[in-house]
Amino acid sequence: MHIQPGHTGGEPTRSAEALAELEQAFQEKIDAEIKIEPKDWMPEAYRQSLVRQISQHAHSEIVGMLPEGNWLTRAPSLRRKLILLAKVQDEAGHGLYLYSAAETLGASREALIEALHAGKAKYSSIFNYPTLTWADVGAIGWLVDGAALINQIPLCRCSYGPYARAMRRICKEESFHQRQGYEIMLVLCRGTAAQKRMAQDALERWWWPSLMMFGPPDAESSHTQQSMRWKIKRHTNDALRQKFVDQSVPQADYLGLTPPDPELKWNEQIGHYDFGAIDWGEFWRVLKGDGPCNRERIEARRRAYDEGRWVREAALAFGAKQARRAHGAE
Amino acid sequence: MNQRQALYEYLLRLGDNALILGQRLTEWIGHAPALEEELGSANVALDLIGQARGWLAYAGTVEGAGRDEDTLALQRDVLDFRNALLLEQPNGHYGDTIARQYLFDAFHYPLLEALRGCADQHIAAIAAKSYKEAGYHRRRSAEWMVRLGDGTAESHAKLQRSVDTLWPYTGELFTPDEVDRTLQSLGVAADLTAVYQTWDEDVARTLKTATLQRPQAGWMQSGGKQGRHSEQLGYILAQMQFLPRAYPDARW
Numbered sequence: 001m002h003i004q005p006g007h008t009g010g011e012p013t014r015s016a017e018a019l020a021e022l023e024q025a026f027q028e029k030i031d032a033e034i035k036i037e038p039k040d041w042m043p044e045a046y047r048q049s050l051v052r053q054i055s056q057h058a059h060s061e062i063v064g065m066l067p068e069g070n071w072l073t074r075a076p077s078l079r080r081k082l083i084l085l086a087k088v089q090d091e092a093g094h095g096l097y098l099y100s101a102a103e104t105l106g107a108s109r110e111a112l113i114e115a116l117h118a119g120k121a122k123y124s125s126i127f128n129y130p131t132l133t134w135a136d137v138g139a140i141g142w143l144v145d146g147a148a149l150i151n152q153i154p155l156c157r158c159s160y161g162p163y164a165r166a167m168r169r170i171c172k173e174e175s176f177h178q179r180q181g182y183e184i185m186l187v188l189c190r191g192t193a194a195q196k197r198m199a200q201d202a203l204e205r206w207w208w209p210s211l212m213m214f215g216p217p218d219a220e221s222s223h224t225q226q227s228m229r230w231k232i233k234r235h236t237n238d239a240l241r242q243k244f245v246d247q248s249v250p251q252a253d254y255l256g257l258t259p260p261d262p263e264l265k266w267n268e269q270i271g272h273y274d275f276g277a278i279d280w281g282e283f284w285r286v287l288k289g290d291g292p293c294n295r296e297r298i299e300a301r302r303r304a305y306d307e308g309r310w311v312r313e314a315a316l317a318f319g320a321k322q323a324r325r326a327h328g329a330e
Numbered sequence: 331m332n333q334r335q336a337l338y339e340y341l342l343r344l345g346d347n348a349l350i351l352g353q354r355l356t357e358w359i360g361h362a363p364a365l366e367e368e369l370g371s372a373n374v375a376l377d378l379i380g381q382a383r384g385w386l387a388y389a390g391t392v393e394g395a396g397r398d399e400d401t402l403a404l405q406r407d408v409l410d411f412r413n414a415l416l417l418e419q420p421n422g423h424y425g426d427t428i429a430r431q432y433l434f435d436a437f438h439y440p441l442l443e444a445l446r447g448c449a450d451q452h453i454a455a456i457a458a459k460s461y462k463e464a465g466y467h468r469r470r471s472a473e474w475m476v477r478l479g480d481g482t483a484e485s486h487a488k489l490q491r492s493v494d495t496l497w498p499y500t501g502e503l504f505t506p507d508e509v510d511r512t513l514q515s516l517g518v519a520a521d522l523t524a525v526y527q528t529w530d531e532d533v534a535r536t537l538k539t540a541t542l543q544r545p546q547a548g549w550m551q552s553g554g555k556q557g558r559h560s561e562q563l564g565y566i567l568a569q570m571q572f573l574p575r576a577y578p579d580a581r582w
């Protein structure tokens with residue numbers, strides 16, 4: 001029988017002491033940059049925090065297939081179709097690695113997916129915006145994969161081994177996606193007036209939501225401090241956001257596009273760009289479910305899952321039959 | 331019909347089959363029954379669209395009118411498409427998609443295998459690269475036929491219906507016409523009788539393992555190879571060709 005600390009009259013003091021010792025040893029390992037592996041002891045809150053973050057990340061990869069997948073049947077050339085298809089396929093692969101990483105923490109893929117469909121789990125709000133023109137495919141690669149990359153590079157050094165290793169594979173592909181997205185934008189911006197208009201419009205729609213991808217300002221971020229102590233997180237939301245702005249403004253300049261922020265300007269003194277106030281009202285509204293596509297995105301995922309149930313059941317039933325047959329044949 | 335016209339037609343058939351089926355498969359992305367199937371469908375679509383590029387690029391060269399793979403894929407109308415009717419059929423449920431895929435793969439693999447020895451070096455080279463992919467596709471779709479056919483009572487019933495519905499579209503794959511005959515006499519086109527034999531044995535074996543009934547021989551639909559299509563193709567093209575048609579002077 002498991003004895004839950006605090007729940008029995010048994011030896012609460014000793015188990016609390018033991019727990020404190022374990023926690024101290026755990027923190028020492030983290031401080032020494034030694035990776036935590038699935039079989040190692042870890043505080044329950046660390047495990048939960050990781051499951052939350054990894055599953056949110058996995059869900060984002062899967063839901064994120066939808067806005068770009070929306071253009072797969074309409075890509076403007078066969079080459080572009082193949083590149084986009086390979087990209088969306090990569091995102092499915094990322095989802096797969098991440099669900100596997102979450103499984104090492106005892107969270108099953110089915111349970112996580114069901115939580116997503118029940119509206120109990122979050123995914124990146126950026127995917128609740130629509131892709132209206134082909135330029136959105138370029139803008140997503142450039143800005144959204146670009147922002148994801150800045151968020152995720154530090155995770156390659158995350159204290160939890162399986163997550164860190166998954167992130168190393170993922171980041172390599174995300175940087176490829178970003179370059180491909182930027183290249184789509186470059187071709188549009190060097191193209192006809194109609195193409196350039198598409199590109200400018202896409203930038204205007206994706207700019208602010210991309211800045212919001214780094215999460216609420218540090219002052220309001222609920223998980224930042226503990227996550228930093230555990231080295232799940234290594235930089236604050238605001239620091240990463242600034243890095244993104246500093247990187248993206250010259251890229252927009254090179255394209256000849258203008259981000260939709262009149263306050264954007266280079267600040268010589270601090271060596272960074274100043275930028276205007278983010279509409280956090282929009283951020284919280286979309287997060288709570290009232291973005292332009294929240295309902296469609298979850299509905300599409302739920303439909304795929306429900307309509308695919310008989311297929312998954314058939315595969316399981318066939319697998320079981322095969323196992324019985326192999327057993328009977330022995 | 332001279333040799334060049336026949337060759338052009340033949341290449342369009344090869345290219346359009348791969349293109350239209352690949353296009354249909356991309357409709358699944360983001361909506362497949364499991365993550366593993368997102369990856370699997372995308373792999374097959376990537377291979378097929380890649381193959382279509384090769385065939386259509388060569389078709390453009392043979393035609394000699396300055397049309398490249400994209401012009402051929404994205405600026406031709408239904409009357410000029412040469413894919414078999416089977417490939418433009420809707421995705422339906424996953425069993426419909428698997429049955430369509432398997433019935434095609436079981437034809438595509440021996441066809442490409444034969445074309446490796448084609449007298450036309452270009453065709454032989456594309457076939458040599460593509461037939462391995464087609465072999466992988468056939469293995470995958472045959473495995474799904476068996477899983478769904480011999481899975482649950484529900485999956486069995488669904489897949490049987492899919493096979494019954496799609497069966498009438500298999501005939502035209504093996505019906506030679508003037509294009510086939512002209513090129514076969516030159517050692518360019520594959521012998522469809524031999525391809526049919528391989529298909530027939532493969533299908534018999536797979537249906538048996540999948541505990542499915544082979545549909546009764548009946549009327550076979552045809553016309554796709556000659557450009558007489560079902561209503562489906564117009565909608566496929568309307569989506570697939572939207573951008574180049576809406577922005578004819580743009581490059582992407």
Ligand SMILES: [Fe+2]
Nearest residue numbers: 061090091094
């Ligand atoms: Fe990704």
Ligand SMILES: [Fe+2]
Nearest residue numbers: 091145174177
């Ligand atoms: Fe990506």
